[in-house]
Amino acid sequence: QKEVEQNSGPLSVPEGAIASLNCTYSDRGSQSFFWYRQYSGKSPELIMFIYSNGDKEDGRFTAQLNKASQYVSLLIRDSQPSDSATYLCAAVDSNYQLIWGAGTKLIIKP
């Protein structure tokens, strides 16, 4: 059973600090990875994707991928209360299916 695992949280971070969200995946053949943000009662919204080992930066967001360790992370710098949401990690596996984690709830405290 191919899995994507995330800590369910909640992860509480002070406003202005760096929030670090982590995700591991079981299928070594997975090639592409995605972070979605989901506000309560709303649908998921794609915020970052990463295909290559290393870091990818977009504004306050940085996605990190380590294929050897089968580990993906999302860093949010200068966290704002509006960043409070559930963050979903997903991976396209070796059968080209998108496998989702259950999400990490992030709370940014003013």
Next chain:
Amino acid sequence: DAGVTQSPTHLIKTRGQQVTLRCSPKSGHDTVSWYQQALGQGPQFIFQYYEEEERQRGNFPDRFSGHQFPNYSSELNVNALLLGDSALYLCASSLRPNTGELFFGEGSRLTVL
């Protein structure tokens, strides 16, 4: 540019009934995927449609069926509703199959009594 639109937004059904949910993809997208999301859970993949055919299917019973029309819009049908079918049903469109770059609609919240 209209995004993904779903209807209805909320509906209430009783056990044993049937339901049809509808989705229009984002302009330029030809692939539609359907997900079920229970409270506090990640989205669970139901199936994906491309070129009017079901291309991939998740671990859902045959009570869940779908269709894609020539204009790329799609329907999700659920027969013989169970209490456990109560969830948010999400439609997502994409430029092609086998990608994780999805655009979601606002969902249809189904309550089965």
